[in-house]
Amino acid sequence: DAGVIQSPRHEVTEMGQEVTLRCKPISGHDYLFWYRQTMMRGLELLIYFNNNVPIDDSGMPEDRFSAKMPNASFSTLKIQPSEPRDSAVYFCASSLRGFADGYTFGSGTRLTVV
């Protein structure tokens, strides 16, 4: 298996632009998680899905953030409009059984909003 695949690896965008981050989980994994990593706040859970259904989005910082999982093999995290404070590394992770298993993380997307 190729693991969790995220794209792009790096993204630089101007403030106010729309940004879309993409994730392909490991086949057969029922859980998908989006995390954000910053120096100040560490790793924060943004949202997670179980069987393509959003379960907990309480970590989504603002209405500017939205996430979708249209099928078991694809998820997106969208920021519109983007702001400089959104600059961070965004990780996608998937898990077979959820909380009992460790997660397999993608390589992350480093987002820079200028």
Add this chain to the structure above:
Amino acid sequence: AQTVTQSQPEMSVQEAETVTLSCTYDTSENNYYLFWYKQPPSRQMILVIRQEAYKQQNATENRFSVNFQKAAKSFSLKISDSQLGDTAMYFCAFSDPGYALNFGKGTSLLVTP
């Protein structure tokens, strides 16, 4: 909310030596899971070791082992025979049924020749 505390922001160890990274957590649950993740400069998050709270035996993976003290809510990671490739950020993480992984702020480990 569950909290995970890593009290050592930075640590250093010489190659071939042993180092222990500390982690404490707070929960009222009895059934939960604990993990250590490694994040090298490549930024990839790599699962190092996993512990189930209801198991008394400490988990071990090659040179990595944990000291799990449930009553003290402590979960430390011991790295034996440290190697240069062990240089990384190490994150302690906690999960219980119904909640996603909650991470500590991390410990930066430098292995020196």
